[in-house]
Amino acid sequence: MTGTQPTRLIVCADTKPLLPRHIKLRHDAGRGIWVLLAPERVFTPDPIAVEVLKLCDGQRTVSDIASQLANEFQAPEETIRADVIAMLQDLADKGVVKS
Amino acid sequence: MSEMSTSSHAVTVDAELVCARAPVGLLAELTHRCPLQCPYCSNPLQMERVNTELSSEEWQRVMREAGALGILQVHLSGGEPTVRPDLEDIVRAAVDAGLYTNLITAGVLLTKERLKGLADIGLDHVQLSIQDVDAENADRIAAYKGGSAKKHEVAGWVKEFGLALTLNAPLHRQNIHSLPRIIDYAVEIGAGRLEIAHIQYYAWALKNRAALMPTEEDFMATARIANEAKERLKGILVFDFVVPDYYAKYPKPCMGGWGRGVMNVTPSGRVLPCHAAESLPGLTFDNVKEKGLREIWLEGEAFNLYRGTEWMKEPCKSCARKEIDFGGCRCQALALTGDAKNTDPACSLSPHHADWAKVARQESHKPPPQFIYRRMGAK
Numbered sequence: 001m002t003g004t005q006p007t008r009l010i011v012c013a014d015t016k017p018l019l020p021r022h023i024k025l026r027h028d029a030g031r032g033i034w035v036l037l038a039p040e041r042v043f044t045p046d047p048i049a050v051e052v053l054k055l056c057d058g059q060r061t062v063s064d065i066a067s068q069l070a071n072e073f074q075a076p077e078e079t080i081r082a083d084v085i086a087m088l089q090d091l092a093d094k095g096v097v098k099s
Numbered sequence: 100m101s102e103m104s105t106s107s108h109a110v111t112v113d114a115e116l117v118c119a120r121a122p123v124g125l126l127a128e129l130t131h132r133c134p135l136q137c138p139y140c141s142n143p144l145q146m147e148r149v150n151t152e153l154s155s156e157e158w159q160r161v162m163r164e165a166g167a168l169g170i171l172q173v174h175l176s177g178g179e180p181t182v183r184p185d186l187e188d189i190v191r192a193a194v195d196a197g198l199y200t201n202l203i204t205a206g207v208l209l210t211k212e213r214l215k216g217l218a219d220i221g222l223d224h225v226q227l228s229i230q231d232v233d234a235e236n237a238d239r240i241a242a243y244k245g246g247s248a249k250k251h252e253v254a255g256w257v258k259e260f261g262l263a264l265t266l267n268a269p270l271h272r273q274n275i276h277s278l279p280r281i282i283d284y285a286v287e288i289g290a291g292r293l294e295i296a297h298i299q300y301y302a303w304a305l306k307n308r309a310a311l312m313p314t315e316e317d318f319m320a321t322a323r324i325a326n327e328a329k330e331r332l333k334g335i336l337v338f339d340f341v342v343p344d345y346y347a348k349y350p351k352p353c354m355g356g357w358g359r360g361v362m363n364v365t366p367s368g369r370v371l372p373c374h375a376a377e378s379l380p381g382l383t384f385d386n387v388k389e390k391g392l393r394e395i396w397l398e399g400e401a402f403n404l405y406r407g408t409e410w411m412k413e414p415c416k417s418c419a420r421k422e423i424d425f426g427g428c429r430c431q432a433l434a435l436t437g438d439a440k441n442t443d444p445a446c447s448l449s450p451h452h453a454d455w456a457k458v459a460r461q462e463s464h465k466p467p468p469q470f471i472y473r474r475m476g477a478k
Binding site: 007008022028030031093 | 286292336
């Protein structure tokens with residue numbers, strides 16, 4: 001036990017999001033969809049969320065992820081960044097994303 | 100993004116996953132043996148004996164078949180699954196089959212070395228149960244001296260080995276006032292998830308209902324405490340709050356709907372749509388010793404009997420919620436109304452609901468009787 005009080009992760013542009021060891025992003029061949037496996041939960045991320053989650057490696061910042069996706073999908077970076085932050089905050093609150 | 104629960108009391112169900120017609124969760128009851136004697140155990144009153152349990156090879160085959168069928172998560176449960184000396188081999192088979200592995204344990208038999216070994220094999224998640232934060236009361240409820248202290252130690256190991264930890268606290272009138280301390284304790288030990296599970300009154304719990312049923316006022320207080328804590332601990336602790344049926348307005352979608360998302364294999368290999376399904380008379384259950392999981396899921400008589408909505412009577416049949424809660428629990432409908440096709444009396448639309456809620460209120464206001472502990476042969 002660490003003795004330090006855990007705190008809520010507030011996702012911002014500088015956050016380096018990652019999926020902890022016990023969260024698993026997998027392609028489910030039988031159903032033809034991506035699934036995110038968590039304790040007693042299965043999430044079904046949409047295609048954009050899958051692209052974001054694949055980049056959550058604990059190295060890239062949210063800004064890095066947004067600019068990469070903005071390039072790939074030729075979309076405005078500002079909008080993408082806001083969407084990524086909102087999505088990752090939701091997943092952080094569900095215990096799925098850490099930093 | 101949508102999400103669904105893969106264990107027994109599903110709260111949300113994902114249509115996209117389910118319409119693929121494969122189950123998402125497997126509840127593997129490896130044994131009915133357990134050193135604890137909790138009077139609300141969900142195992143049947145007639146427990147299966149050790150000499151009827153599936154062999155290690157058979158369980159490993161079940162894991163491979165589960166992976167091939169499209170099951171995503173396996174919940175290794177019991178009884179106490181760690182009484183099986185071959186748990187490691189079963190976990191390895193599950194990991195190799197691509198299953199997300201969840202160990203549902205009381206913890207008291209684990210050693211640090213054994214848990215380390217399981218983590219190394221690839222176990223993902225441990226769900227540790229506690230009976231109370233008050234050690235004396237906890238050990239009394241489980242009829243197991245020293246259990247509480249041992250569980251505390253196990254929680255530390257789970258975190259040390261980097262496994263995900265859920266704390267499961269079954270709640271009833273004899274520990275209900277500890278809820279605020281249980282929530283603090285979950286944070287203190289570093290659990291990522293807390294299941295505040297009001298007792299579901301089947302099997303042993305039904306036998307002990309009068310000793311366990313909280314008053315409605317106490318139940319309402321727990322809902323308020325849990326809601327407040329959920330908001331306060333956002334991003335720190337994920338909450339699952341299971342309501343006691345007797346005080347609910349609508350029933351739970353038992354198992355996420357019969358034959359819809361979850362399969363349950365008993366220690367002897369019988370495959371059930373729900374862990375209480377053996378209480379339903381006239382149903383025959385296939386056994387993994389004779390048939391594959393896939394065939395049982397798709398064609399098994401027991402799975403098809405209450406699958407979907409065709410079997411329903413009124414008020415379910417014309418109800419707007421029929422594909423939300425699927426009429427609740429068949430086993431509870433049978434146990435309390437005499438007909439498994441009736442609406443679960445947990446539903447306020449059931450003609451039996453008022454009588455039933457009255458029973459709960461009366462019992463909860465009388466002094467609790469002695470526990471009938473869960474033991475082989477206990478009556």
